[in-house]
Amino acid sequence: MLYVVLFFLMFSLFLYVVLGGADYGAGIVELFSSKENQKITKKTIYRVMGPVWEANHIWIIILIVILWIAFPEYYNIIVIYLHLPLTIVLLGVTLRGVAFVFRHYDAIIDNSQKLYDTLFKISSLITPVFLGIVFGALISGQIIIVEDIGTLTFFEAFIKPWCNMFSILIGFFFAALCAFLSSVLLIGESEEDNQHIYIRKSVVASIIVFILGLFTFIYGYVTKSVFVYEFITNTYAIVAVVISALLLVPLWRTIKAGNKVWSRFFAGFQVFLILLAALVSHFPNIIITQNQRISLLDNLAPVSVINVLGISLIIGGAVILPGLFHLLKSFKMIKILDKNNNPSI
Amino acid sequence: MENLDAARLQMAFTLIFHIVFACIGMVMPFFMVLSHYKWLKTRDPLYLTLTKSWQKGVAIFFVTGAVSGTALSFELGLLWPEFMKHAGPIIGMPFSLEGAAFFVEAIALGFYLYGWDKLPERFHWFTGVIIGVSGVASGILVVAANGWMNSPSGFDYIDGQFLNIDPVAAMLNPAWFTQALHMTLAAFTATGFAVAGIHAFQVYKGRKVALHKEAFKIAITFGAIAAILQPISGDISAKDIATRQPVKLAAMEAHYNTEKGAPLYIGGLVDAETQEVKYKIAIPGMLSFLAFGDFDAEVKGLNDFPKDEHPNVPMVHYAFQIMVGIGSLLLLAGLLYFVSLKKKQWFANQKYWLLFVLLAPMGFIALEAGWIVTEVGRQPWIIHKIMRTKDAVTPMPGIVVSFYTYIVVYLTLSVAVTWLMIRQIKVLNSSNH
Numbered sequence: 001m002l003y004v005v006l007f008f009l010m011f012s013l014f015l016y017v018v019l020g021g022a023d024y025g026a027g028i029v030e031l032f033s034s035k036e037n038q039k040i041t042k043k044t045i046y047r048v049m050g051p052v053w054e055a056n057h058i059w060i061i062i063l064i065v066i067l068w069i070a071f072p073e074y075y076n077i078i079v080i081y082l083h084l085p086l087t088i089v090l091l092g093v094t095l096r097g098v099a100f101v102f103r104h105y106d107a108i109i110d111n112s113q114k115l116y117d118t119l120f121k122i123s124s125l126i127t128p129v130f131l132g133i134v135f136g137a138l139i140s141g142q143i144i145i146v147e148d149i150g151t152l153t154f155f156e157a158f159i160k161p162w163c164n165m166f167s168i169l170i171g172f173f174f175a176a177l178c179a180f181l182s183s184v185l186l187i188g189e190s191e192e193d194n195q196h197i198y199i200r201k202s203v204v205a206s207i208i209v210f211i212l213g214l215f216t217f218i219y220g221y222v223t224k225s226v227f228v229y230e231f232i233t234n235t236y237a238i239v240a241v242v243i244s245a246l247l248l249v250p251l252w253r254t255i256k257a258g259n260k261v262w263s264r265f266f267a268g269f270q271v272f273l274i275l276l277a278a279l280v281s282h283f284p285n286i287i288i289t290q291n292q293r294i295s296l297l298d299n300l301a302p303v304s305v306i307n308v309l310g311i312s313l314i315i316g317g318a319v320i321l322p323g324l325f326h327l328l329k330s331f332k333m334i335k336i337l338d339k340n341n342n343p344s345i
Numbered sequence: 346m347e348n349l350d351a352a353r354l355q356m357a358f359t360l361i362f363h364i365v366f367a368c369i370g371m372v373m374p375f376f377m378v379l380s381h382y383k384w385l386k387t388r389d390p391l392y393l394t395l396t397k398s399w400q401k402g403v404a405i406f407f408v409t410g411a412v413s414g415t416a417l418s419f420e421l422g423l424l425w426p427e428f429m430k431h432a433g434p435i436i437g438m439p440f441s442l443e444g445a446a447f448f449v450e451a452i453a454l455g456f457y458l459y460g461w462d463k464l465p466e467r468f469h470w471f472t473g474v475i476i477g478v479s480g481v482a483s484g485i486l487v488v489a490a491n492g493w494m495n496s497p498s499g500f501d502y503i504d505g506q507f508l509n510i511d512p513v514a515a516m517l518n519p520a521w522f523t524q525a526l527h528m529t530l531a532a533f534t535a536t537g538f539a540v541a542g543i544h545a546f547q548v549y550k551g552r553k554v555a556l557h558k559e560a561f562k563i564a565i566t567f568g569a570i571a572a573i574l575q576p577i578s579g580d581i582s583a584k585d586i587a588t589r590q591p592v593k594l595a596a597m598e599a600h601y602n603t604e605k606g607a608p609l610y611i612g613g614l615v616d617a618e619t620q621e622v623k624y625k626i627a628i629p630g631m632l633s634f635l636a637f638g639d640f641d642a643e644v645k646g647l648n649d650f651p652k653d654e655h656p657n658v659p660m661v662h663y664a665f666q667i668m669v670g671i672g673s674l675l676l677l678a679g680l681l682y683f684v685s686l687k688k689k690q691w692f693a694n695q696k697y698w699l700l701f702v703l704l705a706p707m708g709f710i711a712l713e714a715g716w717i718v719t720e721v722g723r724q725p726w727i728i729h730k731i732m733r734t735k736d737a738v739t740p741m742p743g744i745v746v747s748f749y750t751y752i753v754v755y756l757t758l759s760v761a762v763t764w765l766m767i768r769q770i771k772v773l774n775s776s777n778h
Contacts, residue, residue: 301434308438320452
């Protein structure tokens with residue numbers, strides 16, 4: 001059952017990164033668009049994200065709940081040491097969600113739309129940056145685990161673990177990844193005349209992701225980051241990352257050819273490979289602190305808990321996944337099923 | 346401000362908001378679905394206008410409820426890490442099922458909101474039913490987790506260790522049913538009266554009377570039925586608390602000394618120093634009867650328990666009085682509505698509508714008061730008799746800053762949501778039907 005739980009943990013992480021990421025990315029794309037294009041993007045986002053965006057964001061709740069049920073010690077470290085960036089993420093999630101609904105459900109369209117738009121765009125950038133910072137903080141090697149946290153200064157305990165160059169770079173890397181996913185998604189969803197906007201954006205975003213990723217690695221290597229050293233000495237991780245980088249070539253070709261199915265597949269698969277590489281290089285020691293490594297599998301919840309959780313997840317998955325699939329299908333989000341609309345297959 | 350106080354206030358504050366959003370988000374779909382049903386039956390465009398207007402309300406409240414709920418799922422850990430470290434695995438089951446129910450709700454909502462003219466009519470309507478049912482299921486599951494804090498079960502507590510964990514027994518703790526029943530009825534009462542009150546105000550003002558009258562009738566029917574059933578659930582809860590958490594019962598009634606044939610105090614000012622309740626109305630033997638079904642039964646007083654296990658007695662007592670007082674008022678108003686269905690001439694009376702306008706916020710005031718009773722009444726424990734709240738709080742200092750930030754954000758949010766609702770109604774009034 002532990003494997004079932006681990007599978008769902010990784011599965012929700014992946015889906016949150018891909019679906020939630022594309023969702024955040026939509027706001028980032030809108031933020032970095034010209035005025036004219038912003039309007040087009042806003043409309044497209046509403047049409048594409050409207051039916052599914054709540055569902056996209058529930059993955060993080062599932063993720064958090066699995067963490068606290070099955071991996072309580074691990075969760076305990078995250079919520080204590082990363083209180084501040086997580087609070088910023090929360091405020092970002094709150095404001096972003098509210099702004100999205102307000103701008104699409106306000107019965108009267110007037111100047112207040114500007115405020116909603118600004119709020120939406122800015123929180124769409126800040127939230128994934130801080131989410132990335134949280135991921136980064138867990139592997140940055142700056143968390144100091146002590147018996148009595150009172151012996152540390154406030155800065156050492158609650159700021160330094162996440163407010164460091166490496167974590168911040170990961171934060172921006174993740175935001176760029178979101179923008180990349182989103183622009184690839186938007187190509188297939190926008191009207192014919194506007195597709196060139198997102199084609200250009202997705203190429204630019206993929207270059208930024210590549211450069212930021214490379215830069216983060218070089219920085220980590222120079223500053224002797226444990227994570228980076230483990231990463232480059234792990235064959236699987238290196239292979240996964242190299243494949244992911246090589247896939248940029250077919251990705252660009254499919255984007256240019258206007259192939260919605262394959263471009264999405266490549267983009268999603270690249271993100272999957274990046275996540276896989278990051279996890280495989282130091283699994284199960286997912287937290288790297290200054291003085292030790294903390295395994296996800298240390299201090300697991302008792303077997304009875306893991307079993308019940310595994311069964312709940314299987315039942316929940318059996319109910320949710322078909323429903324989610326039909327939702328995506330009904331609103332033509334899965335292009336491969338949408339034969340009329342896709343001459344390129 | 347102490348870290349503990351700031352953390353408790355932040356938790357209370359965010360919960361107070363979340364409860365309102367969540368209740369509306371879980372009950373309003375039923376109004377929407379009923380109106381939608383009437384549209385499908387009668388093809389009267391009035392019902393279509395109403396359904397579409399309510400669906401916007403549902404969407405707005407679903408999202409505000411969802412984001413404030415996401416915030417809470419993090420806050421549990423951020424503010425109470427020691428609690429979650431031990432309790433997380435034990436009460437994980439209702440939370441994971443709640444996650445699933447919530448997911449189903451979000452999927453159904455996606456279908457419903459965007460499915461007009463795209464999905465087959467009946468299936469589309471049915472997705473609306475799923476929104477409501479899964480919303481209520483989420484509510485019940487979360488309350489079950491809270492019930493565990495009041496009546497921890499499903500583990501053995503040996504030398505400070507939680508052993509032999511049984512998540513199913515933890516979920517089905519002795520308090521889950523009484524609390525969930527009481528809360529579900531409260532949600533229907535509060536939302537029913539609030540929505541009815543808003544539409545009553547429009548009728549009172551003479552705007553789109555036909556439409557708002559129908560809206561009023563749908564909402565108040567749910568609210569009235571729930572308000573009439575609530576005392577039964579209240580009685581079950583009282584009898585349950587009397588045996589399970591006698592300190593809480595004693596605090597609710599500001600009952601200091603153990604006695605047989607204990608009187609029920611209505612109202613009154615509590616002086617915690619002298620342990621006296623002034624200006625109250627006392628009904629002899631009634632507390633014993635309500636707690637144990639026997640006018641002569643012995644009811645334990647607060648003085649039978651160590652002082653450091655007492656909650657804030659005046660606060661719990663006042664909150665309890667407010668809850669019961671308003672509950673009784675809404676019960677009468679509910680009966681009044683059913684009488685008015687026979688006496689149609691009342692609908693022409695402005696005072697009738699004004700009454701329901703004034704009652705609009707009452708259900709929510711009672712509901713929040715009820716949560717103050719159960720949560721403040723549980724103190725000083727975060728897990729009843731196992732872990733104290735002060736031992737669960739985060740070691741990170743300066744929570745007071747985060748508390749003030751939350752106050753600013755949530756107050757802004759509630760002003761914005763209210764403003765948005767006013768605009769919805771404005772547009773509804775200028776529509777063609």
